[in-house]
Amino acid sequence: MAIDITVKIAGEAGQGIQTVGDLLSLVCQKAGLYLMGINDFESRIRGGYSFFQLRISDRPVYAPCPEVDLLVALNQKSYDAYHRELTSEGLSLIDIQGEPLANQVAIPIDELAAKAGGKIAANTVAAGACLGLLGAPIQILEGILTDRFQNKPGNVLEMNLSAARLGFDHVRDIGFFKKFKWKMESSKGALIDGSRAIALGALAGDCRIASFYPMSPATGVMTHLVSLADEFPIVVEQAEDEIAAVNIIVGASFAGARAMTSTSGGGFCLMTEGLGLAAITETPIVIVNAQRPGPATGLPTRTAQGDLMFVINASQDEFPRFVLAPGTPAEAFEITIRAFHLSEKYQVPAIILADQTLNDSIYIAEKPLAAPQKVERFIVDDSRMESPSDYRRFAVTESGVSPRALPCNGKALVIATGNEHREDGHTSEVDSDRITMMNKRNAKWPAMLSEMLPPETDHGESDILLVGWGSSKGAIRESADLLRKQGVSVGAVHMTDLWPFPADTVKKILEKCNRFFVVEQNSTAQLGRLIREQTGLAHNGAILKYDGRPFFPSEIVDGLKRYLS
Amino acid sequence: MAIDITVKIAGEAGQGIQTVGDLLSLVCQKAGLYLMGINDFESRIRGGYSFFQLRISDRPVYAPCPEVDLLVALNQKSYDAYHRELTSEGLSLIDIQGEPLANQVAIPIDELAAKAGGKIAANTVAAGACLGLLGAPIQILEGILTDRFQNKPGNVLEMNLSAARLGFDHVRDIGFFKKFKWKMESSKGALIDGSRAIALGALAGDCRIASFYPMSPATGVMTHLVSLADEFPIVVEQAEDEIAAVNIIVGASFAGARAMTSTSGGGFCLMTEGLGLAAITETPIVIVNAQRPGPATGLPTRTAQGDLMFVINASQDEFPRFVLAPGTPAEAFEITIRAFHLSEKYQVPAIILADQTLNDSIYIAEKPLAAPQKVERFIVDDSRMESPSDYRRFAVTESGVSPRALPCNGKALVIATGNEHREDGHTSEVDSDRITMMNKRNAKWPAMLSEMLPPETDHGESDILLVGWGSSKGAIRESADLLRKQGVSVGAVHMTDLWPFPADTVKKILEKCNRFFVVEQNSTAQLGRLIREQTGLAHNGAILKYDGRPFFPSEIVDGLKRYLS
Amino acid sequence: MVTIQDFDCSYENNWCPGCGNFGILSSMKEAFAALDLPPEKLLLISGIGQAAKTPHFLKCNLFHTLHGRALAIATGAKMANHELTIVVNSGDGDCYGEGGNHFMNAIRRNVNLTLLVHNNKVYGLTKGQASPTSDIGMVTKTQPHGVIAESFNPLAIALSLGAGFVARGFSGGGEQLTRLIQAGMKHQGFSLIDIAQPCVSFNKVNTHSWYKKRVYDLQQENHRTDDFQKALELSFLWGDRIPTGILYQKKTPSFTERLGIEKDGPIIRRKYDPLKLQKVLSAL
């Protein structure tokens, strides 16, 4: 049997939940374990309720688990709020004075930290204690602390090492009911969240210019990029608003740089006009829309999948675009690379649909993150033209893709406009020019469609298929596993490549099952609507969640059972 | 047989095409004739090519006709551009010196105008000549000129009367091949374009605040409203941008005024975030999106139906909204009234999808435009509350609609936010509040759906149905008439009430036919996609036009025949 | 008599302990009480941000809207009902960043409302990115080499656009801030009070004590508030001495006065007249 432990670190915003969580995760990664951790926090900076819920296992895990084995309560109210989630043998680490309750392990965190050298080390004490309970060898944590603090001045390293040991020792004799073997295997993969994966994917996609306006849960992508900007040929600029952000990247791309922005729903609204500009001028851009619940400001720090139909149909009139939705950080990394490639190859906008769960959760990547050896560019210059002075930016071709030159890069003049235009790029109101350009842009659809990866199926031969997209991938898959174990013939279908919609492939997959259900974090089953629009197949039901929190596999199991009973 | 004459007045922007067209139209209306006139102009102020194409008949007409019987060429290049459209017996009025061609009637317009008293009367000369050829009694034109100019100082009236007569007399002996009886019946209805119809519908819907940013083809609605603002309790404000425009009306509505804005695609993009604010705060607003071809700036002065899926899905996450698309000015008038009523009744945004053809074309309204006797409001105050101090703006109700009080209108405090919230209106991140509010908003769907009018069908029992929406209504209907005359069993289905989508009704209608074809001014058959999404029924083909010009009935006939052959 | 306690509200305040916003909130309540304006006569409109949460933390009618759009919304509300007493709470990012265009145009229109900009020179709610008013060189997570754009000068901009009430407050100014808010609310027209506000979580430069050392009160130095050139000059003063108080005041007709809609009562109270409309319709 797999060992599967969920640790919840809960406290107020500003208490350093993240620090404890980071240390724990790193230790588990180094020990060759798998993990998945979600971050739950409010739209405030101090106080309130936050938690980091880390699921650790010796088997791959890609979804959170609602039953908590170990609750690290950084204050009393967090214990009060969450102790009901503890499993029957679960324990809560808590800094209390009096007699601990049956499921509490009292630990004087602040006192131990002070002993180690400063209150600031409290989080290290907590991490040490956590690992002590879990039976982890302290050496791994020591190694991580050494890596992290060895170049810090003064006694920072010593203080932290001592804090870790004090926490560790304080609980080491308490027998915790679940324990890993801590076999010290090598790491199973990169420890990474969706935001970082997208940022790194952008670098691997050779993104050169990024512009953004801060907005949860999309800011993380840019913070990661900024932290890498000194080492790589990329410039990140905070814009005055989202309108500027998207137009800055359109300008950058027009000048020759691969460029991206990242935002969330409300910001995406403001970008829709710029999206259309990129489309009609056939300027490649990549937009990350990290979804959160709306409408409007909605729940700024929570998760949702409510923007699918919006991003597919956003901006006036019609034009080809890519919409890709990663389900894990590893997928996010690869999809971001593909988004840059496809966007430039077809000279169309590409939208990456992420969400708060993906962006803010950490995972062990299921495959190695590999930097492409080289980046294929799709740009021409005078040397590849017979007569540069006759260059026409929007020359009609069979594929719909015209050779793309850059401005001020030779004799060829680049002329582009957001108005409808002639092949040479000048504005035209002539009906035949209009038809030519619409047809030229639409001519890209078939080849674009051929680039779409088929949905990933797991037990696709089952009677029942659960169909989803985005970050609920792990939960859906696991729910299908659970259901199969209970004797229900259930498989999972995960779509990443949503537009152009791979209708034929999807139809083939879905026609084989008896019934299919969509699983989505919205209230109208948008993927279900899209499948019906594109294939004519109607889902037999929808398992929907729209409270802003990620799916637990068990919720999907319950949701399906309601249909089956 | 019906008499059906098409007059095309063509010249440069700035030459006064509109003036000639107006006079002609008014005369025909006064004579009890039917008419439909489209305006075709470029995105420039002077020069180039413009025309007004007026179809006049003794039977109702709601679509333009491509064959021109009388071409009023205000300059040589217009003759050159359009003379090929003349029917074999058609004639062109033109101010040329030399020998006229066979299909030309030379008339010294400027000379006659000068004789009448000034070059400024040239358009009156042209109108007089036109009517002379058509055999209209000059008295009607004289009456109109008198109405228009009798209060003008100086000899303006005399000059125009004389100009009209000079033009009239110059051609009266030329026998034109088509002539009405000019029976002087009473007017068959209001002479009105879509923009004015929407503006008047807004007044009839008791709109109190309008805000806009200029954008073709949406500005006309506001220009009409402005011209009426002195007489009615309405304030119209030009905003700094579309973001301001939509938020101004959200604020106005929050304070208690029915409010609207009007824009086109690019402006609508910028309004999508505000749309979501209206939705989550359940603040009624009406947005007119007058479609033009895109993407981006596209063809600013042309027509399109490319925004259907966009407006249905616009803004992040999900919320109920109305989307209504009028097919004629009379429909636009009534739909606008309904939009204000429905929006306020359900506290949701209502979007009116118009287009350049509707907004800029004149029609004889098919029914009388009637001001509602009274306006039902959906607002409460202290007097209707048990305890005003306990007022909760978002109180849960079965219908999803909460009693709506106004700020500073009594003891009841109105609290609203674009964040997810509790019943009292304060921000909440609690999952149960989120679910409650999403369910409350979504609870409005069934009643909203019940407000949707079924599609209008004409010969709905036919083998083949042509299904369309918006301003192509007339052309589709007429094309079905033509096809039936040719022995093909074809009926027409016209949808105005598009969202919530009346799926059951549509399904019932479409299931009866053998085949149905969508007729749309876009390139991906958006209504076809929507029908499939909502009913599972797939259209058997699509007759699409996306060159920015309105459909002619004959094009639809040809389009269908391609499928049938 | 309205008292400060009349504005107490049970909704939990979620600002960081020590945040400058608390001082602003207190002064607001004091000003409202001093003006004898009860909660039900007040409409507070805000954008999105820490500053924009303010209306939730006291008792009033409130509309907490979208990031950057509060002024446009307030403009609309005022058109519908010019009798509303509107106070707008906004942040430096909300008002001068995302909302920059509306800021300029609310001033150009002279909308009769009081704008309180909680200017902490940083994006608080989104965790510390630079804002338009961040000083050059300020280091943040997204500006690791320091801010490079010129700092946005709201006072100079407001003056250049013809604003009739331009003031700077300080969240630690206590009674002075209360007086400024009162004066702003009494001013018939657009009034801007840009309030220097420390953010203890993200702005480690412009702290409470940093300001304490620098701010001085123009009204205690006999500054003449009708001297436009002087006000303009003062608006550029930012360094060892930071002027607070009313820089400039001038009465010009407000937006709704200019619109000519104040004569016949609020637009929302007017009557729908079907006969008049039918006349227009029948004439077509």
Place this chain on the structure above:
Amino acid sequence: MVTIQDFDCSYENNWCPGCGNFGILSSMKEAFAALDLPPEKLLLISGIGQAAKTPHFLKCNLFHTLHGRALAIATGAKMANHELTIVVNSGDGDCYGEGGNHFMNAIRRNVNLTLLVHNNKVYGLTKGQASPTSDIGMVTKTQPHGVIAESFNPLAIALSLGAGFVARGFSGGGEQLTRLIQAGMKHQGFSLIDIAQPCVSFNKVNTHSWYKKRVYDLQQENHRTDDFQKALELSFLWGDRIPTGILYQKKTPSFTERLGIEKDGPIIRRKYDPLKLQKVLSAL
């Protein structure tokens, strides 16, 4: 040697006869020729409007974009390739209305480009609505009782935001305008030239002869362009005398200099390095 004729282009100009834009177009060509900049070395970026059509009417690289967004797009282009010589053609509505926020922020960033605002004080292309710079009282179809908002003062705003090159031109200024454009293009940083431009179709107030009577050249009056206060004062002068010429000039590091990206050649020319990236990836 680049000549004016090098910019001739066969694409039909569709401005109204007599429009002030023609003068601006001529001066642009003359300035480019004088600077010896051939079409292929020039990138013209514009928004939407009559002014924004300008780039089509001469030979050059051009990006005619969205209403109001030219400066944001130009900012991005400059980031990608700081060696681009960018001139932006915008209108008063485009730049100060829809694009107001980008106008302010391009100045704050000091993006090294030359902004020509064809300021006809009206929305030309959409047929004559008021623009932000329309004078109070101007009657239009949508402002039948005259404009009521304060006129937007671009020069004062630019100065308040720290702009390093602030000038006013006149479309009828001929050689003076040519000189201004040259000077603006030589300035390393953001340069604003607000150009008074008659619109013969829609602005019946601020006509060519109206301006002719009022404009005077600062450079002929020995105006010192390094006097900020004086420049600010002059920026408010609008009436019987209207100053044209360079009001203010000051060199500060441009956006791409401040970003520190000018050292290693344009960003678009740098090399992709898989090894370096793989190191980062493998360390996770």
